[in-house]
Amino acid sequence: SVPGxxxxxxxxxxxxxxxxxxxxxxxxxxxxxxxxxxSEWKEFGRTxxxxxxxxxxxxxxxxxxxxxxxxxxLRFDVGPLRSHGAVLGVQxxxxxxxxxxxxxxxxxxxxxxxxxxxxxxxxxxxxxLLAEELSNCRDIVTMQLCANKLDKKDFFGKSxxxxxxxxxxxDGTFTICHKTEVVKNTLNPVWQPFTIPVRALCNxxxxxxxxxxxxxxxxxxxxxxxxxxxTSYRELxxxxxxxxxxxxxxxxxxxxxxxxxxxxTVTLLSFSVESEFTFVDYIxxxxxxxxTVAIDFTASNGxxxxxxxLHYASPxxxxxxxxxxxxxxxxxxxxxxxxxxxxxxxxxKVPPDGKISHQFPLNNNVDNPSCAGIEGVLESYLQSLRxxxxxxxxxxxxxxxxxxxxxxxxxxxxxxxxLLIITDGVISDMLQTKEAIVTASALPMSIIIVGVGxxxxxxxxxxxxxxxxxxxxxxxxxRDIVQFVPxxxxxxxxxxxxxxxxxxxxxxxxxxxxxxxxxxxxxxxxPRRADP
Numbered sequence: 001s002v003p004g005x006x007x008x009x010x011x012x013x014x015x016x017x018x019x020x021x022x023x024x025x026x027x028x029x030x031x032x033x034x035x036x037x038x039s040e041w042k043e044f045g046r047t048x049x050x051x052x053x054x055x056x057x058x059x060x061x062x063x064x065x066x067x068x069x070x071x072x073x074l075r076f077d078v079g080p081l082r083s084h085g086a087v088l089g090v091q092x093x094x095x096x097x098x099x100x101x102x103x104x105x106x107x108x109x110x111x112x113x114x115x116x117x118x119x120x121x122x123x124x125x126x127x128x129l130l131a132e133e134l135s136n137c138r139d140i141v142t143m144q145l146c147a148n149k150l151d152k153k154d155f156f157g158k159s160x161x162x163x164x165x166x167x168x169x170x171d172g173t174f175t176i177c178h179k180t181e182v183v184k185n186t187l188n189p190v191w192q193p194f195t196i197p198v199r200a201l202c203n204x205x206x207x208x209x210x211x212x213x214x215x216x217x218x219x220x221x222x223x224x225x226x227x228x229x230x231t232s233y234r235e236l237x238x239x240x241x242x243x244x245x246x247x248x249x250x251x252x253x254x255x256x257x258x259x260x261x262x263x264x265t266v267t268l269l270s271f272s273v274e275s276e277f278t279f280v281d282y283i284x285x286x287x288x289x290x291x292t293v294a295i296d297f298t299a300s301n302g303x304x305x306x307x308x309x310l311h312y313a314s315p316x317x318x319x320x321x322x323x324x325x326x327x328x329x330x331x332x333x334x335x336x337x338x339x340x341x342x343x344x345x346x347x348x349k350v351p352p353d354g355k356i357s358h359q360f361p362l363n364n365n366v367d368n369p370s371c372a373g374i375e376g377v378l379e380s381y382l383q384s385l386r387x388x389x390x391x392x393x394x395x396x397x398x399x400x401x402x403x404x405x406x407x408x409x410x411x412x413x414x415x416x417x418x419l420l421i422i423t424d425g426v427i428s429d430m431l432q433t434k435e436a437i438v439t440a441s442a443l444p445m446s447i448i449i450v451g452v453g454x455x456x457x458x459x460x461x462x463x464x465x466x467x468x469x470x471x472x473x474x475x476x477x478x479r480d481i482v483q484f485v486p487x488x489x490x491x492x493x494x495x496x497x498x499x500x501x502x503x504x505x506x507x508x509x510x511x512x513x514x515x516x517x518x519x520x521x522x523x524x525x526x527p528r529r530a531d532p
Contacts, residue, residue, distance in 0.1 A: 005065075005066050005133050005134070006063055006064070006065060006066070006133070006134040006136075007063070007064050007065075007066040007101065007105060007131050007132070007133055007134065008061045008062070008063050008131070008132050008133075008134050008200075009031075009061060009062040009063075009064065009104065009129055009130070009131055010058070010061055010129070010130040010132070010175050010176075011029050011047055011058045011061075011062070011076070011127065011128070011129060012055070012056065012057045012058065012127070012128040012130075013027060013029070013054075013055065013056050013078060013116070013125060013126065013127050013128070014054075014055050014125055014126050014128065015054060015055065015123075015125035015126065016054040016055070016056075016078065016094050016095075016116075016124070016125045017054075017094050017095065017119060017122055017123075017124050017125065018054060019080070019092050019094065024052045024053055024054050024221070025052075025053075025054060025080050025092075025094060026049050026050065026051045026052060026053075026080045027049070027050060027053070027054075027056050027078055027079065027080060027094060028046055028047055028048070028049045028050075028078075028079065028080070029046065029047045029058060029076055029077070029078050029127070030043060030045075030046040030047075030076070030077045030078075030079075031043070031044045031045055031046065031062050031074060031075070031076055032044060032074070032075040032076075032077065033064075033072065033073070033074060033075075034072075034073045035500070035503075038500075041075055042503070044062065044064075045060075045062055046060075047059075047060045048060045049080075050221075051221055052220060052221035053221055054125070057176050058176075059176050059177070059178065059179055061200075063134065064101060066101055066102075066105065066133075071100055071102065072100060072101040072102065073098065073099075073100055074098070074099050074100065074101055075096060075097070075098050076096060076097045076098075076099075076127055076129075077093070077096045078093075078094040078095050078096065078116060078124075078127065079092055079093045079094045080092050080094070093118060093119065094116065094119070094124060094125075095116030095117060095118045095119055095124030095125065095127075096116060096117065096118045097114040097115070097116050097117070097127045099112060099114060099129065101131075104129045104130075104131040105131045105133075109169075109170075109171050110130060110131040110132060111128065111129070111130050111131075112128070112129045112131075113126050113127070113128050113129075114126060114127050114129070130169075130175060132169070132175075132203060134199050134203065134204075135199050135203050135204030135205075136204075137197075137198050137199050137203075137204035138197075138199075138275055138276045138277075138278070139197070139198040139273050139274070139275055139276065140195055140196070140197050140198065140273070140274055140275075140276045141195065141196055141197075141198055141201065141233075141236075141271065141272070141273050142193055142194070142195045142270075142271075142272050142273075142274075143193065143194065143196075143236065143268060143269075143270060143271045143272075144190075144191065144192070144193035144194075144268075144269040144270045145163065145180075145191055145266055145267065145268055145269060146188070146189060146190040146191065146266070146267055146269055147161060147187075147188065147189050147214065147248070147264055147265065147266045147267070148187075148188050148264060148265050148266075148267070149187055149188065149264045149265065150187045150188075150189070150214065150216075150226055150227075150248065150263060150264035151187075151226050151227070151250070151263040151264060152187060153216035153224040153226060154216065157185050158185050158186055158187050159185075159186070159187060159216040159224075159226065160182050160183070160184045160185060160186075160216055160217040160218075161182070161183055161186070161187075161189045161214055161215065161216055161217070161226065162179060162180050162181065162182040162183070162191075162214075162215055162217055162223075163178075163179070163180040163191065163212055163213070163214055163215075163266075164176060164178070164179050164180075164212070164213045164215060165177050165178040165179075165196075165201070165210060165211075165212050166210070166211040166212070166213070167200070167201055167202050167203065167208060167209075167210055168208050168209040168210070168211065174211055177196065177200045177201060178194065178196050178200070178201075180192070180194065182217040187264065190269075193270065197276070198233065198273070201233055202232070202233045205233075206232065206233045206234040206237075207232050207233075207234055208232060208233070209230050209231075209232055210230065210231050210232055210233065210236070211228060211229075211230050212228065212229055212230070212231070212246075212266070213225065213227075213228045214226040214227050214228065214248050214263070214264070214266070225250065226248060226250065226263050226264065227248035227249050227250040227253075227262070227263035227264065228248065228249060228250075228251075229246040229247060229248055229249065229266060231246065236268060236271055237271060237273070239268045239271065243267060243268075244267070244268055245265050245266070245267050246265060246266045246267070246268075247262040247265055248262055248263045248264045248265060248266055249262055249263065250263045277517070277520070277526065277527050278513075278517075279512075279513035279516060279517060281527040282413070282516060282517075282520060282527045283335075284527070285527035285528035285529060286414060286528050287413060287414060287415070287416055287516070287527070288337040288338075288414065288415050288416070289332075289335045289336055289337060289416050289417075289418060290336065290337070290338075290406075290415060290416070290417045290418070291332050291333075291335075291336045291341055291417075291418045291419075291420060292341065292342045292343070292344070292399075292403050292406075292417065292418070292419050292420070293325065293329070293341050293342070293343040293344070293362075293377050293420050293422070294343075294344045294345070294346060294359070294399040294419060294420070294421045294422070295321060295325070295343070295344070295345050295346070295362070295381060295422050295423075296321075296345075296346060296347060296394060296421070296422060296423035296424055297311075297345040297346060297347050297348035297384070297385075297388060297390050297391075298346075298347035298348070298390060298391065298392045298393070298394045298424075298426070299347075299390045299391055299392050300392065300394065300424055300426045301321075301390060301424050301453070303390065304319075304385050304390070310424055310452050310453045311385055311390070313382070317496040318496065320452040320453060320487070321381070321422055321452055322378060322381065322382070323487075323491070323496065323498070324422050324450050324452050324487045325374065325377060325378060325381065325422055326374060326378060327487075327490075327498050327501065327504055328420060328422075328448070328450055328485075328504070328508050329341075329374030329377060329378075329420075330374060330501075331501075331504070331505040331508055331509060332418065332420065332508070332509070333373065333374050335509075339372065339373050340370040340371070340372060341370060341371050341373070341374070341376070341377050342361075342369045342370050342371075343361070343362040343363065343369060343370075343371045343377045343380055343381070344359045344360060344361060344362060344369060344399055344402075345357075345359075345360050345362055345381075345384055345388065346358040346359060346360075346394070346395060346396070346398065346399055347390070347391060347392050347393065347394050347395065348360065348384075348388040348389055348390055348391050349388060349389040349391045350388050351387055351388070354389070356391055356392075358395045358397075358398035358399065359398045359399045359402050360384075360388070361380075362377065362380035362381055362383070362384045363376075363380040363383075364380075364383075364384075364387075392428065393428030393429065394423070394426050394427050394428045394429075395427075395428055395429040395432070395433075396421060396423075396427060396429060396432075396433040396436070397429050397432035397433045397435070397436040399419065399421070400419065400433065400436040400437065400440055400447065401436050401439075401440075403417055403419045403440075403445060404436065404439060404440040404443055404445060407440070407443040407444050407445040408443055410444075411443065411444055411523070412525065413444065413519075413520055413523065413525035414528075415444060416444045416445065416446075416516050416519070417443075417444060417445040417446075418445065418446045418447070418448060418512065419445065419446070419447045419448070420448045420450065421447065421448070421449045421450070422450045422452060423449065423450075423451060423452070423460075424451070424452055424453045424455060425451045425453070425455045425457040425459060425460050426455065427459050427460075430459060431472065433463065434463070434470055434471065434472040435472040435473075437463065437465075437470050437472075437477055437481065437482060438470060438471065438472045438475050438476065438477045440481060441470075441477035441478045441479050441480075441481050442478050443519075444516075444519050445481065446481045446482075446483070446511070446512055446515045446516070447481055447482045447483070448482075448483050448484075448485065448508060448512075449463065449464075449482060449483070449484045449485070450485050450487050450508070451484065451485070451486045451487060451488075452487045452488075453488070454488065457484065457486055460484045460486075461484060463482050463484065464480075464482050464483065464484035465477060465480045465481075465482055466480065470482070478522070479515065479518045479519065479522070480511070480515065480518075481515055483508070483510065483511040483512070483515075485504075485507055485508055490503065490504045490507075
């Protein structure tokens with residue numbers, strides 16, 4: 001179906017169960033969705049954790065594609081998040097709610113309140129959902145604010161101020177859309193610049209009220225209200241040139257004290273807007289994606305003639321490598337412009353002289369290592385298995401550097417390279433590989449590593465760089481360009497059936513659009529206009 005409208009869900013809870021003996025709970029909400037035509041629940045995303053409250057209003061939203069013609073079932077699980085980030089444990093589960101997205105959108109003013117259930121014999125409170133259709137405004141704002149002479153709230157020391165931004169809804173209520181960081185112990189804070197989509201700030205309506213509250217942070221979660229002021233996107237966009245100063249007012253003080261002037265002022269230091277381009281804008285504008293495949297031919301995979309080998313193929317089933325190559329290849333093939341894939345093997349002794357090679361063309365053609373389609377790659381892979389001797393060590397760097405060399409030739413945004421490495425994850429040249437990734441991170445390329453077999457892929461997770469950016473001798477990768485996918489998570493117990501091609505596709509390609517965009521953005525490359 002055509003991607004429908006984008007709908008943003010804002011989540012709050014009221015009167016949650018109090019599980020913690022010493023303080024209130026630290027709740028998080030995890031959203032699960034069902035794939036079309038499947039009854040299996042998959043995690044879609046989670047809110048941030050809010051400490052110490054039974055009535056959280058979460059800032060992080062869920063943005064869903066709404067398809068009018070489908071019943072889109074949602075499940076919200078509420079609970080404290082354990083430190084290792086796993087899904088909520090049973091002993092501290094605070095309840096759940098099931099709703100269909102259409103119910104939220106169809107309810108009055110797009111607001112739905114549901115009782116949380118699931119803890120026997122207890123009232124679990126409620127979850128409040130607010131749905132708003134997002135405008136297709138794609139601008140992003142970066143702004144920075146500071147404040148002067150805020151009211152002192154703390155008995156010892158000065159205040160610890162932070163700002164909370166709300167956008168107004170059509171019914172006059174407010175929805176939280178941003179919180180700044182806390183600046184400790186000052187009445188004259190300067191907050192870090194932050195970036196927010198225009199549609200989050202005002203949903204594309206430039207004259208809608210934006211309300212900003214100033215708070216003094218307190219450890220126990222009972223932050224003190226200092227004051228508030230109101231503005232709008234249009235006013236903010238003009239304020240920059242005029243150094244507009246906003247008075248922070250506390251209505252309670254205003255009523256009580258005749259001489260009350262204000263509780264301080266807030267000044268907008270800078271405000272800039274840029275249009276956010278999407279992955280599709282670049283592809284439509286003619287950016288070509290080029291996929292290169294590299295396959296691990298090292299001895300740690302096991303001898304191909306043995307059934308225990310990851311390269312073993314029987315007449316009835318593909319080898320683990322062939323299955324991964326076929327499944328992942330079919331996904332990326334759709335995006336490759338010419339459907340020609342340079343394909344290499346690494347870590348084998350290659351005929352005629354039995355030299356070890358870390359980048360031998362699978363089709364045995366040094367001048368033109370390209371294979372026609374994924375079928376062509378599969379054919380050449382099977383051919384190579386019969387002619388080379390699996391050996392070692394397992395070096396990733398040579399093939400990464402080879403693709404990087406090609407990527408470095410055209411850096412104007414018209415070409416983007418993706419290297420797909422299929423491996424059992426045993427790596428010998430970790431340092432050189434890190435160096436190669438750090439160098440490659442400045443080039444128009446990404447690396448997808450698919451791990452086959454049962455290993456504990458710690459080294460691959462480290463290269464993935466999602467938690468800690470990859471570095472080499474103090475030089476950090478300028479962008480995250482590696483995506484690691486453990487193939488075993490996507491196959492059934494027999495290992496010869498992919499459980500869900502859709503889920504595999506989503507996870508393999510998940511980071512490519514962001515990685516391509518981050519390259520274009522840092523190089524200030526705009527998409528070329530597609531010919532109408």
